[in-house]
Amino acid sequence: MTAEKLLLPAQGPWTIPRRVFGNAQRLLRTHAFRLAALYFLVFAASVLGVLLFVYWTSADFVERQTEATLDAEITGLAEQYAQRGLSGLAQIVAARSAGDRGDGMLYLVTDPSGRPLAGNIAAWPEGVPARAGRLSFTTAARVKDRVETHPAQGASFIIPGGYRLLVGRDISDATAFRDRVKITLLWAGLIALGIGLLGGTAMSRNLLRRVEQVNRTSERVMAGNLSDRVPLDGTSDEFDQLAANLNRMLDQIERLMTAMREVTDDVAHDLKTPLSRLRVRLELALLGPADGSGQTEAIRSAIDEADRLLATFNALLSIAELESGTRRDESEALDLSEVARSAAELYEPVAEEKGFVLFLATEPGVRIRGSRHLLSQALANLLDNALKYAGGGEIQIRVLRDEGRAALEVADRGQGIPEADRETVFDRFVRLERSRSTPGNGLGLSLVRAVVRRHRGTVELADNWPGLRVRLEFPELAT
Amino acid sequence: MKLLVVEDDRETALYLVKGLSESGYTVDRAGDGRDGLFLATSGSYDAIVLDRMLPNMDGLAMLGALRAAGISTPALILSALGSVDDRVKGLRAGGDDYLVKPFAFSELLARLEALLRRGSVAAATTKLRVADLELDLLTRTVRRRDKPIEVLPREFRLLEYLMRNAGHVVTRTMLLEHVWDYHFDPQTNVIDVHVSRLRQKIDKNFDSPLLHTVRGAGYCLRAPEPPAA
Numbered sequence: 001m002t003a004e005k006l007l008l009p010a011q012g013p014w015t016i017p018r019r020v021f022g023n024a025q026r027l028l029r030t031h032a033f034r035l036a037a038l039y040f041l042v043f044a045a046s047v048l049g050v051l052l053f054v055y056w057t058s059a060d061f062v063e064r065q066t067e068a069t070l071d072a073e074i075t076g077l078a079e080q081y082a083q084r085g086l087s088g089l090a091q092i093v094a095a096r097s098a099g100d101r102g103d104g105m106l107y108l109v110t111d112p113s114g115r116p117l118a119g120n121i122a123a124w125p126e127g128v129p130a131r132a133g134r135l136s137f138t139t140a141a142r143v144k145d146r147v148e149t150h151p152a153q154g155a156s157f158i159i160p161g162g163y164r165l166l167v168g169r170d171i172s173d174a175t176a177f178r179d180r181v182k183i184t185l186l187w188a189g190l191i192a193l194g195i196g197l198l199g200g201t202a203m204s205r206n207l208l209r210r211v212e213q214v215n216r217t218s219e220r221v222m223a224g225n226l227s228d229r230v231p232l233d234g235t236s237d238e239f240d241q242l243a244a245n246l247n248r249m250l251d252q253i254e255r256l257m258t259a260m261r262e263v264t265d266d267v268a269h270d271l272k273t274p275l276s277r278l279r280v281r282l283e284l285a286l287l288g289p290a291d292g293s294g295q296t297e298a299i300r301s302a303i304d305e306a307d308r309l310l311a312t313f314n315a316l317l318s319i320a321e322l323e324s325g326t327r328r329d330e331s332e333a334l335d336l337s338e339v340a341r342s343a344a345e346l347y348e349p350v351a352e353e354k355g356f357v358l359f360l361a362t363e364p365g366v367r368i369r370g371s372r373h374l375l376s377q378a379l380a381n382l383l384d385n386a387l388k389y390a391g392g393g394e395i396q397i398r399v400l401r402d403e404g405r406a407a408l409e410v411a412d413r414g415q416g417i418p419e420a421d422r423e424t425v426f427d428r429f430v431r432l433e434r435s436r437s438t439p440g441n442g443l444g445l446s447l448v449r450a451v452v453r454r455h456r457g458t459v460e461l462a463d464n465w466p467g468l469r470v471r472l473e474f475p476e477l478a479t
Numbered sequence: 480m481k482l483l484v485v486e487d488d489r490e491t492a493l494y495l496v497k498g499l500s501e502s503g504y505t506v507d508r509a510g511d512g513r514d515g516l517f518l519a520t521s522g523s524y525d526a527i528v529l530d531r532m533l534p535n536m537d538g539l540a541m542l543g544a545l546r547a548a549g550i551s552t553p554a555l556i557l558s559a560l561g562s563v564d565d566r567v568k569g570l571r572a573g574g575d576d577y578l579v580k581p582f583a584f585s586e587l588l589a590r591l592e593a594l595l596r597r598g599s600v601a602a603a604t605t606k607l608r609v610a611d612l613e614l615d616l617l618t619r620t621v622r623r624r625d626k627p628i629e630v631l632p633r634e635f636r637l638l639e640y641l642m643r644n645a646g647h648v649v650t651r652t653m654l655l656e657h658v659w660d661y662h663f664d665p666q667t668n669v670i671d672v673h674v675s676r677l678r679q680k681i682d683k684n685f686d687s688p689l690l691h692t693v694r695g696a697g698y699c700l701r702a703p704e705p706p707a708a
Binding site: 310321345349353376380384388440 | 562564581583633659661662663664665666667668669671672673676695
């Protein structure tokens with residue numbers, strides 16, 4: 001037999017207990033287990049207390065009843081004796097002993113030598129001293145056709161002249177009752193403790209399971225599965241709240257990561273071209289004659305190109321910052337008409353020069369909460385677009401109130417945007433084919449949308465018959 | 480005029496020192512916040528150009544320490560952080576102007592000169608005058624050669640800013656910031672049209688133009704050169 005063969009069977013029985021033991025050890029270390037154990041101990045202690053209380057009260061009650069019956073009997077006999085003397089006592093004892101009354105009462109009157117005079121006990125019980133006082137003894141009782149030894153409780157008296165009286169009660173029923181109670185309570189206790197143990201274990205396992213869910217989800221998220229979420233029980237208890245908060249946190253992280261990835265992708269796709277153009281331009285300038293004139297021109301255009309690139313970068317970063325929600329809130333209550341008026345005032349001369357007519361129509365007191373800076377920039381982008389693409393005609397800026405929403409509209413008389421393109425123009429770097437010849441980076445509307453979303457608003461492109469109408473809507477600030 | 484440049488990036492610092500020296504300034508350079516603070520507390524500088532992120536002691540902390548020491552040398556903060564929030568923080572820390580990296584050298588120079596002038600122009604002036612052009616801040620009227628010129632309120636502010644910086648280049652961004660309070664650059668040449676409208680009003684019927692365009696930089700309002708004797 002080889003060593004491996006010797007070792008192999010030994011591995012089987014060892015590994016399983018070790019795993020079980022490992023699990024048990026892990027369980028012992030958990031907070032949930034300690035909580036459950038404490039719970040169980042407190043539970044067991046209170047069950048025990050309740051059972052003891054029940055036992056003592058029920059057993060005691062039966063005992064007290066026996067005492068009370070005895071006392072009443074003794075009082076009755078004492079009265080008889082006082083009225084009628086010894087013979088009267090013997091008579092009443094004989095009367096009460098006659099027949100089986102079923103109440104378990106025992107009587108005996110003896111002369112000074114211990115010979116019975118009256119009563120339902122054959123002789124003074126053995127081992128019971130012949131003196132006055134409380135006593136316990138056994139008595140032979142006839143049950144159906146058998147004779148059994150039953151426990152009894154009673155009291156004995158010495159009547160003047162040496163006569164003795166024994167009054168007692170068969171307490172076999174009470175004893176049976178007590179034993180019954182004992183067994184019942186024992187079972188009840190065992191069942192309660194069993195349930196407690198099961199409940200504690202279930203509770204601890206439930207706690208453990210839910211903590212484990214959170215742990216597992218965190219691990220999966222860390223491993224790169226960003227869209228994983230902690231399952232909710234729908235109970236909205238503390239664990240559900242914890243899970244919901246964690247999920248919201250994960251949502252935020254995912255949004256940030258997605259925004260970052262999108263920016264990176266966009267940068268890779270759309271900034272490479274102008275950068276290579278810049279490089280080629282500088283390379284050609286280096287190859288050309290070094291007399292200066294051509295090179296100065298090349299450097300100047302390179303600077304322009306670099307400026308455009310930087311502007312694009314800044315716009316991208318602003319959009320990313322707005323979309324990820326990392327930018328600090330700089331919002332204040334402001335009048336939308338003021339924003340519109342200020343921008344209209346800035347753009348009016350240039351519009352006129354380019355052959356446009358700029359109209360401003362504002363409803364007074366349309367207030368929203370927002371950033372003047374961001375809203376101005378969004379509006380400026382829309383006006384830039386209108387001036388670039390509409391060709392001429394009128395441009396209308398309107399501020400109005402519509403069903404509790406504050407709306408800001410910029411409408412032109414150009415060619416508009418075909419319905420199919422109205423969603424995609426908001427994406428980064430999207431420029432409609434016909435407009436490729438005009439300068440721009442395709443980020444204007446992306447920024448507008450980011451600003452609008454930041455203000456919990458909506459942006460909608462519509463037909464102005466003819467032309468484009470851009471409508472920004474925000475929740476109106478109640479005055 | 481003596482300037483202090485506090486900038487840790489060697490390349491940027493050399494470029495700044497070179498450009499400013501060529502523009503006629505004496506320039507000292509510090510590579511971190513501690514050296515910068517040490518040099519600046521000597522107090523003999525006319526202006527400080529300060530990077531916001533510096534080793535050892537960051538720019539805003541250095542500026543705070545300088546202001547706490549009672550030194551009010553005008554400071555221009557350079558920063559890669561460009562949101563309005565960062566700008567406000569920079570100005571609150573004691574900066575006099577804020578420029579976002581990367582910047583055109585002409586922009587920096589124009590702003591720096593505006594800062595250097597700020598100390599010399601009396602704030603309590605009620606009338607600004609450049610050659611025969613006069614702007615009354617109280618009655619808010621403009622006259623040239625004693626002839627009243629009608630200007631719109633915004634044009635008045637535009638002219639006021641140009642006149643306060645008379646003889647020096649003012650960039651489009653500076654105008655957007657100071658006259659319109661916009662901290663972004665529109666893609667359309669909005670400022671150019673405003674300036675050319677103003678020029679129509681103040682220069683058109685006069686033989687010597689005052690408002691000039693400086694190519695690649697901005698605008699300059701200045702008195703005509705006296706004819707060579």
